[in-house]
Amino acid sequence: MRLTVFGTGYLGATHAACMAELGHEVVGVDVDPGKVAKLSDGVTPFYEPGLEEVLRRNLDAGRLRFTTSYPEAADHADVHFLGVGTPQKKGEYAADLKYVHAVVDSLAPLIERPSVIIGKSTVPVGTAAELGARARAAATAEVEVAWNPEFLREGFAVQDTLRPDRLVLGVDSARERADWVAELVREVYADLLAADVPYLQTDLATAELVKVSANAFLATKISFINAVSEVCEATGADVTVLADALGYDARIGRRFLNAGLGFGGGCLPKDIRAFMARAGELGADHAVAFLREVDNINMRRRTKVVDMAAKACGGSLLGANVAVLGAAFKPESDDVRDSPALNVAGMIQLHGAVVSVYDPKALENSRRVFPTLNYATSITDACDRADVVLVLTEWAEFTALRPEDLNPVVRSRSIIDGRNCLERARWRDAGWVYAGLGTP
Incomplete structure (x- = not known):
């Protein structure tokens, strides 16, 4: 045809x-x-x-x-x-x-x-x-x-x-x-x-x-596990094990139950907001009012990571060197629209830190959105003399990282796993301070 x-x-x-x-x-x-x-x-x-x-x-x-x-x-x-x-x-x-x-x-x-x-x-x-x-x-x-x-x-x-x-x-x-x-x-x-x-x-x-209903459901599932991760952080529970246990229930399933930095991109955020707006125009805004909290939970995860970075740097980001691994909103993409990773990098810079960002595919797009950030050409370049390393997009080359890869280049052995994608025991056993979202 x-x-x-x-x-x-x-x-x-x-x-x-x-x-x-x-x-x-x-x-x-x-x-x-x-x-x-x-x-x-x-x-x-x-x-x-x-x-x-x-x-x-x-x-x-x-x-x-x-x-x-x-x-x-x-x-x-x-x-x-x-x-x-x-x-x-x-x-x-x-x-x-x-x-x-x-x-x-x-x-x-x-x-x-x-x-x-x-x-x-x-x-x-x-x-x-x-x-x-x-x-x-x-x-x-x-x-x-x-x-x-x-x-x-x-x-x-x-x-x-x-x-x-x-x-x-x-x-x-x-x-x-x-x-x-x-x-x-x-x-x-x-x-x-x-x-x-x-x-x-x-x-x-x-x-x-x-x-739009499919996207709203997926956004709700992601924000649900992130809301649970906040409770885990308050109690010392492990959200990754909890999600595994939930995932065995065929009614729930394991996909999209990954607690972490939350969702972004060109679809989910704007689609759930447009859904709310259209429901309001139709006089049915009460029916999707819960999506406002879904959005709020998602955005809270970003500020949580900024707070974690400040804590890792002694309580203030002013003058700190921060390495951010990941700029795209998800791996295998160069899309930085409403990217949680790039949003966090920008907020950390506004708190006075020197931020070095590395992403395998999204650097060009990132420069257009945040031209004032520093962009590195490799993981080791980004982590040079870093006071804390943030893993914010789960690219395979980041999840495969080993402590010995970064030991010679960082200033402080501190890592924040914004996607709960690293083997935390390996990093802690190697003498690193490891912090994840919703994990002890």
Whole structure:
């Protein structure tokens, strides 16, 4: 099939490349000529394992190309995926839909034959219906809007696109062409459906709520174990062993029960806040009021680590040398949006410390957000003469660290494990002062 994908950020570029990998002829569209040029050369503007190989393979095969031209895209296909960002509005919790509206407003007048716009972006419930009316008012041909939310995990995005754990499609069943829309989407994903990927067809509102509800649940699970870790810290209990015990309960499961610095990134924080904002607009704010405490617990973990760093430096960070290992919000990503690690590094610097940050992939993005921090080129460079070392992103090269790797370079043998990812006995046996979150 011939498809377009509007937006070539993390979601859009991944979806475009993977749809081409499934055999479709795909045009990726973006208003940023720089992004289009990079992608056309086979270079991703962000780090995602395996994506560049898929991108280059399909560029070389002629199944994938990128453009800034909306007329070219409108002429190319009848199936248009919408994968632009929906960031948090400045000064508000609500999602900013200006990029979504811009695509629809620019594309719809160019559509000259029956077409469908399929949303992938995470949007407030009710957006799809509004976009449908908006598109039909501007188009000269029949236009339908459906919603097919993404469930990508950074670091596993290619896998999650080519072999997702489910496909959800929301359609407006009141529209005459609803069955036509569903059939088109089933054709797009024919290989996945043949591989028995679960497929759920819903109304528009349900499809919009699936993604944000999933993110709210995961955020709640993470904040739950972090709330328990606060009790563990007050009692001397061990949250890691407690989480293992909870995880054996099939109703609960072990995943996302890792106490530590908490969640960040471009999805969970802004999505739960947008969920709260939309619920308030619908008069149902009481139903998700608990998410405010989920958010509060998550942010408290960051200030807790800053306090732990000050304690490790004798009660004050003024003039201390602090090594921060990790800047991305999670390993296998260069994404620093709302990164707990980078947030903590910035707060520690504001307390008067000299902060040296090292991350295997996220240094360039970090410099754009916090240009005043010092950025190291290696672990040993970051830890040179450090009074305390903070492990804040669980990259494999950090979890594999041994005390003897750092003994010759640090000024003080003190380490804070912000992800509870190190073997604390090894560090303590080697004479280090080890501190974790929710652990004795």
